[in-house]
Amino acid sequence: MTVEDNIASMIDQTVEAFGTVDVLVNNAGISDNMLAASNVTDDVWERVMNINVTSVMRATRKVLPIFQEKGQGNIINMASISGLTGCRGGLAYTASKHAVIGMTKNVASQYGPDNIRCNAIRPAHVPTPLTTNMSNIDTFGMEVATRGVNMMTKAGTTEEIANIALFPASDESAYINGVTIAADFGWSAY
Ligand SMILES: NC(=O)c1ccc[n+]([C@@H]2O[C@H](COP(=O)([O-])OP(=O)(O)OC[C@H]3O[C@@H](n4cnc5c(N)ncnc54)[C@H](O)[C@@H]3O)[C@@H](O)[C@H]2O)c1
Numbered sequence: 001m002t003v004e005d006n007i008a009s010m011i012d013q014t015v016e017a018f019g020t021v022d023v024l025v026n027n028a029g030i031s032d033n034m035l036a037a038s039n040v041t042d043d044v045w046e047r048v049m050n051i052n053v054t055s056v057m058r059a060t061r062k063v064l065p066i067f068q069e070k071g072q073g074n075i076i077n078m079a080s081i082s083g084l085t086g087c088r089g090g091l092a093y094t095a096s097k098h099a100v101i102g103m104t105k106n107v108a109s110q111y112g113p114d115n116i117r118c119n120a121i122r123p124a125h126v127p128t129p130l131t132t133n134m135s136n137i138d139t140f141g142m143e144v145a146t147r148g149v150n151m152m153t154k155a156g157t158t159e160e161i162a163n164i165a166l167f168p169a170s171d172e173s174a175y176i177n178g179v180t181i182a183a184d185f186g187w188s189a190y
């Protein structure tokens, strides 16, 4: 997802195999090892932005003409509670997920007239390689980011997040556009 040609090829191959694209799910993402603002490196910043933000832009840019041609389309972006709040991730990850939510609203509002929907999901904490395989963790960043973790009732599962995605992907949510669905069992409600 960091190479535009690969993104284009992924979507071209989908059209070749299935005749079209119905739903684009921008799910790829990496963490930033909780690097706080004073500790973030250019390398981490650029890698996080390239995967978490630029790939979403490039895939969206590629799929929109397909959706406009057929008069409908559906994009689901995987954001994060870190796209709503400021302290549950490092600087780069938090900035990247805020960007994803902004892009979700932008695409929904500008392409809604073409019957194209764009919504996001913002999970809180789901044990996955992204969260369990972090290395060279910024101890300061982790410490300040986890001050409120005791208010998280429970972690989610990948199955629960996938099930949530079924709604914005389905026609049952046809009148929902530009929203970000909280998938955190109420943690952000506190
Ligand atoms: N796990 C959580 O607590 C949590 C919380 C909120 C949001 N998210 C988001 O959920 C999404 C999925 O992450 P996950 O938690 O399932 O972790 P994961 O590590 O299981 O999945 C991340 C996926 O992104 C893919 N990926 C990473 N870099 C890539 C690249 N350069 N090219 C192509 N694919 C690439 C990986 O192959 C992997 O399949 C991410 O956008 C993440 O930010 C996760």
Ligand SMILES: CC(=O)[C@H](C)O
Pocket: 031, 079, 080, 081, 082, 088, 089, 123, 124, 125, 126, 130, 131
């Ligand atoms: C990884 C992620 O988005 C949450 C903040 O744990």
